[in-house]
Amino acid sequence: MIEFTDIRKSYGQDTVLGPVSGQIPAGGVTSLVGPNGAGKSTLLTIIGRLTEPTSGRVTVDGLDVHRAKSQEVARTLSVLRQxxxxxxxxxxxxxxxxxxxxxxxxxxxxxxxxxxxxxxxxxxxxxxxxxxxxxxxxxxxxxxxxxxxxxxxTQYVLLDEPLNNLDMKHSVRMMGQLRRAADELGKTVVLIVHDINFAATYSDRIVALREGQIAASGTVDAMMRAEVLTEVFDTPVQIHEVDGNRTAVYFR
Amino acid sequence: MSDTPMTAPSLAPTSAALTKQARRGMPVAARLAVAAALAAASVAAFLLLFIEGSFDFAFERRLTVFGTMVVVAFAQAVATVVFQTITHNRLLTPSIMGFDAVYILMQTLLVSVFGGRVLAATDGLPKLITQTLLMVAFTMLLFGWLFSGRRGSLHVLLLVGVVLGLAFRSLSDFLQRLLSPAEYDVLSTRLFGRLSTAEPEYLPLAGGVCLVVGAVIWWRRYRLDTLLLGQETATNLGITHKRELTVLLLLVSVLIAMSTALAGPMTFFGFLTAMLAYQFAGTHRHLIVLPMAFLIGLITLTGGQFVMEHVFYASGMLTVVIEFLGGAIFLAHLLRKGSL
Known part of the structure; x- marks a missing residue:
């Protein structure tokens, strides 16, 4: 389990993230979503110990990622920038x-x-x-x-926008492979996705960030609701059932 | 979820790459063996051929020069490869941190304050050690920038090194203008790399330092590979990036400072060896590149000296020729690449 407590990141006077606290359970795929500048990458790289938080603590399976030996952390979690x-x-x-x-x-x-x-x-x-x-x-x-x-x-795999620059076909394949990594290899995959419908289709849980705070989080069913997404993205979002999957429509 | 092989256009580079690989063919171990054989040949030629008169006398003298060459080739080649790895730039040499400038300023100050005779009068182990320590101290001061404050980064460190180096050089230039021509003449012999004037008593210390530093770097050869992937990927793989950087920069500065104190400043020799090493090794792995760079440095110095003395009958300074060649190749490389 990934646990972060009172994580805050500031550059000078500007606080770009937090303070936020939360947990990401082991297993399955968790997507971080949110508008630009919401602090998704900052949160992910702090969990992956690529960024030092201004304050706060992150543990992964009880291992304090910013204090423990880097080599030991590297056997527990891996993190990939875009x-x-x-x-x-x-x-x-x-x-x-x-x-x-x-x-x-x-x-x-x-x-x-x-x-x-x-x-x-x-x-x-x-x-x-x-x-x-x-x-x-x-x-x-x-x-x-x-x-x-x-x-x-590693048990935990953190990915910062793995779909960046990928076309439709390769995006679908990439998400399918990450889903298989969770299902067949038992990995815990945490990733940042821009397209909410990709997040809904392939993840178990969605964590939505907005203005450096966690705006909402929960299962896909709980998150894929018009009022939740409209609030998170500050854009009118409608939810339609397409072949039994809730799909967000937000183009107009 | 079948992933079909890529379509026709993307196949073209594969076959091109494959034929290129087939053409380059030679395995890395063989490349290293060839370099070692060439190095052995040029060392033997330098030490043993064309001896006139007493063998013992000539051989002993050549052995001292050879010892200096080994130290200089090792220090410059290894330090440059490591420095390029940590700065992610194959065009840099450690002298950008201002070693040469500090060394030149030290010599100029000595002559300005105490007169021309002081250079020869103070030569000895204590001076060698003091000068090395002063240069290392200077870079330690620079590292202060790296780890102080939010803006500390490797690029700031290099920039500060460049600016301070420039300032020191200007100060040296100014002081040199105040010297009498005779004193300037004495000084100027110290401002170029010189291999043939080193004292045998320096070599055990210099060789020992090379061995210790070399062992620490060799121990880190796989970690150096991961540093090539950049700070974030290296951290992901379990490297404590800042600590690794500090240790390596310190080792680089010890090597370069010692080489400079022993045989004078050399700017492009390290660049030359590192670039040729990457060309001939055909791989980025430090396991191969580090020994390759050392061997190429050794071939350049011993072979160069041999050719200069016995083919061109020139008694000029080899280091000047190497610096000229290195500088020319640096410029050619820069122009071909079109950018830094």
Whole structure:
């Protein structure tokens, strides 16, 4: 379980997040949604210890992520930002192999190689494994990054907008693969999604942020209601049933 | 959820990449072996060939120069590779932090205050150690910027280093103008890299420092690989980024400061070795690149000295030639790349 208590992040006088407290239970897919500047990325990167909070505490399975040994945290949770710029020209397989670093400190064991093969297989990257990242399309590259955190084999996987720059087809595939990671590999996936309908279709829980506060959170059924979403996004939202799924319509 | 292979247009780069890989073919271990063989050959040529007169005398003298070359090649090559990794920039050399400027200012101040003879009179281990420590102290001061305040970042550190370096250089220029021509002449021999004038008594200390620092860096070779992925990805993989950066910058400054105190400032030699190392290694892994850079540094120095002495019969300073070549390649690389 991820627990955050009185998390606050300020830059000078501006408080961009919090103080917020909450819990994300283990297992399943949890989506963070909200308008731009709501503090979604800040909250996610604080949980993933990429950002220091101004105050507050985050524990993941009882491990204080900002205090514990970074290597130990890296075996419990993995976190992926939306933009990654590398100095090195690495192949897909080399990138995925980096996911084993918290376990092997760079010396790959046969078990590591098996995990790397599994991760490549899981994201259908077998054919692309010897390609360099700069020879891939945006969607393929995004999959390679996700394969790296799959190879890292942590209970908790935090993803900052994994659908960024993906087209319709690749978005659907990516969400399907994350859903499988939760269902088949038993991972706890926490991700930021811009499209509320993607969040509704593939997640178990939705946490909505607005102006640095948690505006609402709960199961998909509880969250996919016109009054809740209208309030969160500050935009008129209607809910329609499409094939039994609640779908938000907000284009006019 | 079937993921069909990508459509035709995206297949083209694959086959191109594959043939390119086939052409480049040679495994990294073999590349390293070739570099080691070349290094052994040029070291042997430098030490053993064209000895006239007493073998013992010439060999002993050459051995001292060779020892200095090993220290300088090791320090500059390893420090530059590590520095480029932590700054995410393959064009930088550690001298951007102002080592050369501090060293030149120290020499100029010495001559300005105590006169030209002081340089030779004070030479010795204590001076070497003092100068090294002063340069390391200077970079430690710079690290203060890195870890103080909200705005502290690696780029601020580099910028402050550049600006201070410029200030020191201007001050040195000013002081040099006040010197008499004779004193300036004495000083100017210290302002270029010099390999052949090092004293044998410095080498055990310098070699020892190289061994210790080298061992610490070698221990971190896989961590260095993860740093190539950027701060956030490295942190995700369990690197304590700030601590790693501090340790590595300190090691880099010890290496460069010692090399500069021992054999004078060299700006482009490190860049040259690091760039060639990445070209020949064909990989980013520090496991390969670090030894490769050292070997290439050694080949450049011993081979260069051999060719200069026995092919061109030139008695000029090798380091000046290397700096010229390194600078030219740096410019060519910059122009081809079109950006920093």
């Amino acid at each position: 933009e990654n710029h590398f100095t090195a020209r690495v192949t897909v397989r080399e990138l995925v192999a980096f996911g084993r670093f918290p376990h092997s400190r760079g010396r790959l064991t046969p078990a590591c190689v098996a995990k790397i093969d599994e991760a490549l297989e899981f994201l259908h990257l077998g054919d692309l494994q010897h390609r360099h990242l700069d020879q891939l399309s945006g969607g393929q590259r995004q999959r390679a990054y996700v394969a790296m955190v799959v190879a890292q084999d």
